[in-house]
Each structure stands twice: as structure tokens, then as C-alpha cells.
Amino acid sequence: MPLNNFMKEKRVLIIGSIITIALLTVPTFLLNGNNGQSSPKGQSENGETTTLSSLKGKNVVLFFNEGLMCYPACWDQIAAFGKDTEFTAKNTVVLTIVTDPKKDWKGAVEKMPDLAKATVLLDTNRKVSVAYKMLSLPSSMHRGQTPGHTYVVIDKEGIVRYVRDDVQMAIRNQELLGEIGKL
Template sequence: MDNTSQNKSVFQTFAVLAVALLVFGGIALLVNTNDKSGTPADRAVSPNSNSFGSALIGKPVAEFSLKDRNGVVYTPESLKGKNVVLFFNEGLMCYPACWNQIVALATDGRLQTADTVALSVVTDPANEWQSAIQKMPTLGKATILHDTDKSLSRELGMLAAPSSMHYGSYPGHSFVVIDKQGIVRFVYDDPRMGIDNELIVQELKKLE
């Protein structure tokens, strides 16, 4: 084989290898990109990211005015003098996990005292909760606030919680602890959607 043929053969080999590397690299990049974006469930793998809600800590809670199913209005001003736990969740669609946590907060004597109150925040209208209470009567013991326009959920970043199964549209399973002066002291998101009373009680003890 003459030099020209040899050079041509070497060039063709390198060309094939270069194309193969480009194709492989493109596939790897695509897979990596998809893994990073993921679904809300994929994003929820890491339990409570230290960054979630960190911007709220040490600052007054955002202004809000939310009603419970009886029409009673709750605001930061009306809640001053109490330690407050706000449990943001997906509401009616999140059965049984969120319902169980709502009831657990409402029936835990440590979280319903003269100076502590636990409130659940949902985005469903109040009139839609009657059927839920019929299905699980203990829900009737809970104070549920209706953030129907999602303004507070959005303001506090709860729609972007790692636990949200409808990322960007609904809260997931997140807690905001506010002290008696209306300052946010603790934020926690739980992608496991478990019962987190013990953790919340421990955080409240730090406010004593």
C-alpha cells in the first residue's frame, strides 16, 4: 500500500472515531440534562434542602389575611403573642398523607396551647372540605386556612417545595414556624410526607 493510501486510511479511521465521540458525548449530555431537570418526585429525593426557605429565616412573616371554614380571619397581627406553626400542603388531593398530618397537628396537645397554635394552609375553597370532614371526621378538629389565590403559598416559596407533587402549582408538605413576634424561625420541607410533630415540637422548644 502506498503512502497516499495509508494516509487516507488513517484519516478515515480518525474521522469515524471523531464522529462516534461526538454522538456519544451528545447522548451523555442529553441524559445528564434530563436527570437534572427531572420530575417533581425526582427533585424531592433529598430530604430537606438547607436552602429551602432559608431566605425567610429571621424575617417577619409576609403579610396575609386568610379565613378558616367558619369565616374567622387570621393575620400575622392577630397571631402575635403566639408561636405559630403553618403547615402548607396539597389539601384535598393529598389523601391520606396530608390529611393525617393535619389531624396530627390539630390533636397534639403540645401544639395547641395558650401560646402555641398549629394551622394548616390549603389552596382549596372552604366549601369543598365538608366532604373531606365527612370522610375523616377528625379533620373537623383542625383549623384549616384557605389560601385560595395561593398568594401566601407563592410569597413564601411553598409552591417550589421539593415535596410538591405539582411543582410550581401547589404546596407539598412544608412547615413554617413563627415566633410570638411574628418572625420566621424555622422552615422544613418533608418529601417523605410523614408525621413531623416531634421535629416541630423540638423546634418550638428552642423558642422558649
């Protein structure tokens, strides 16, 4: 192999490594910037207004996701939250945050009635998603437009204690309950 080709391949490898490290590090840096901070104040609605300040004294799990377009992974996680009584037993409220319009979400509930058991907040203006820096994480298939599949655990004082951006889009109830148990 000529030396010139070897140097080109080496440069490509180095540049590729730098890009990979940046893609893995920047989102983690953004997410870790939330840990230990007071949760951003925001409002979403699902027919009524819900604010995090109204939930002080309870642990809160926020599940940011792509909503309707994320079938079946997000739908399955939302339904699993709605059926899981362990969160209530641990003084924890789970809020699923989607950016879908209310009329579209009603159609999803008709197709999968278990979705109605979960508390779903509509962030159609994306203010809550932006406040939590959720629109540009690796799990988002539509970066800049919708969140991906990200969990935020907030303690009883309103402090963010755990964040997981889940590119595998799995059901994480037990993992989240474990994190809540550490609070």
C-alpha cells in the same frame, strides 16, 4: 467503547449532575430566604379572618399542603395536629393552609371528622402560599398550583425560624415541637 460514546456518556452524566444539584439547591435557597425574616402578612379565612399579626406573642406553625388531593398523608398530618395538645402547652398555634374551596373542605370533614379538630385556613386565592414561596417546592406534586407538604415555624415576634419541605410527607409533630423548644 469508542471515545466518542464515552464523551457523550460523560457529558450526559455531568449535565444530569448539574440538573440534580440545581433541583436540590434552588428550593433550599428559596426556603432559607424565609429564615430570620418577618413572616409575610397575609389573610386566609375559614369563616373568620386570621392574621399572623393577631397571633403575635405565640409561636406559630404553618402547614402548607395540597389539601383534599393529598389523601391520606396530608389528611393524617392535619388530624394529628388537631389531636396534639403539646402545641397548645408550648404556647403554639398550628394553622393548616389549603387552597381548597370551603364547600369541598366540608366534604372532607364529613369523611374524616378528626380534620375538624385542626385549624384550617383556606387560601383559595393562593396569596399566602405565594408570599411564602410554597408553590414550587419539591414536595408539591402540582408545582405552581398548590403547595406540597411544607412546615414553617414562626417565633413569638413573627420571625420565621424553621422551614421544612417534606417530600416524605410524614407526620412531623415531634420534630416541630423540638424546633419550637429551641426558640
